[in-house]
Amino acid sequence: AQTVTQSQPEMSVQEAETVTLSCTYDTSESDYYLFWYKQPPSRQMILVIRQEAYKQQNATENRFSVNFQKAAKSFSLKISDSQLGDAAMYFCAYRATQGGSEKLVFGKGTKLTVNP
Amino acid sequence: DAGITQSPRHKVTETGTPVTLRCHQTENHRYMYWYRQDPGHGLRLIHYSYGVKDTDKGEVSDGYSVSRSKTEDFLLTLESATSSQTSVYFCAISVRAGTGYGYTFGSGTRLTVV
Numbered sequence: 001a002q003t004v005t006q007s008q009p010e011m012s013v014q015e016a017e018t019v020t021l022s023c024t025y026d027t028s029e030s031d032y033y034l035f036w037y038k039q040p041p042s043r044q045m046i047l048v049i050r051q052e053a054y055k056q057q058n059a060t061e062n063r064f065s066v067n068f069q070k071a072a073k074s075f076s077l078k079i080s081d082s083q084l085g086d087a088a089m090y091f092c093a094y095r096a097t098q099g100g101s102e103k104l105v106f107g108k109g110t111k112l113t114v115n116p
Numbered sequence: 117d118a119g120i121t122q123s124p125r126h127k128v129t130e131t132g133t134p135v136t137l138r139c140h141q142t143e144n145h146r147y148m149y150w151y152r153q154d155p156g157h158g159l160r161l162i163h164y165s166y167g168v169k170d171t172d173k174g175e176v177s178d179g180y181s182v183s184r185s186k187t188e189d190f191l192l193t194l195e196s197a198t199s200s201q202t203s204v205y206f207c208a209i210s211v212r213a214g215t216g217y218g219y220t221f222g223s224g225t226r227l228t229v230v
Contacts, residue, residue: 009156033217043204045221052216091158095217101166102147102210103174104219108158 002027002096006107013082014115020067021077021110023092029053033095034075035104036066040088048090051075079112087114119143122207122222129229135194137225139207141187147210148190150174150182152203153224159206165190197229 003026013019025034036048051059051068058066063080079086092107119142129135139148147166151159151174161174163182171182179201181193194201207222 006158035219043224045206045208045224047218050216050218093219095219101164101172102217103149103161103164104208104210106151106158106160108156 002029002094002105004092004094004105004107006092006110008110009108010111010113012113012115013079015082015084017082018078018080019082019112021079021090021092021112023075023077023107025073025075025092025094027073027094027096029097032097034066034068035093035095036064036075036077037091037093038086038088039091039109040085045091049077082114084114084116087112120207120209120220120222122205122225124225125223126226127228129197129227131198131229132196135197135227135229137192137205137207137227139190139192139222141190141209143211144187145209145211146187148184149208149210149219150180150190150192151206151208152176152201153206154203162192162205194227197227199229201227202229203227 005024032053034051038046038048049061065078067076089109091109094105096105121140123138149164150162153159160176165171165184183191205225208219
């Protein structure tokens with residue numbers, strides 16, 4: 001079964017600095033999707049970034065970028081120039097497909113605090 | 117953006133009572149999901165559906181049932197609510213995003229079982 005591991009329950013960063021959130025996953029598939037979701041206190045789930053495994057280029061979205069290491073099954077999220085509004089829970093997720101169906105498997109999350 | 121709404125937004129219920137949560141989408145997306153979120157556990161899949169009357173269990177399905185009689189509606193039922201089912205429940209849909217895939221979530225339902 002596919003699993004997603006986020007080894008950092010909590011992280012903190014100073015405003016304007018850079019922070020990296022870790023994520024590893026386990027799969028036997030060769031083609032798949034990975035996601036990072038942000039959940040602020042409003043509890044809304046917001047897509048931050050998406051990576052398709054067949055693409056060698058790391059995905060970027062403004063201040064957010066990933067370091068996708070397929071062989072190591074690692075998918076870390078880098079937040080540059082951190083802002084107070086980045087404070088939230090961050091979830092790494094893997095799109096699992098088996099037997100013709102699909103589902104999203106989540107890690108346990110990392111709580112990010114941004115200090116002014 | 118795919119429209120997805122959950123109801124109710126908050127609910128308090130007593131142990132042993134049945135509870136039904138509703139997820140409604142405004143488009144004809146095939147896959148719909150129910151997750152529960154608990155501190156320290158992230159989001160865990162309860163049940164999912166891949167079409168009308170087609171459903172399957174997730175990793176934490178005990179005590180829950182689902183139904184999908186129309187493409188747009190996916191119902192989650194707690195037949196006899198227990199305190200361990202106090203949680204935040206999210207519905208999600210799988211959508212095509214360009215040539216790939218994405219997932220859109222509802223706003224969540226906070227359920228308290230007393």
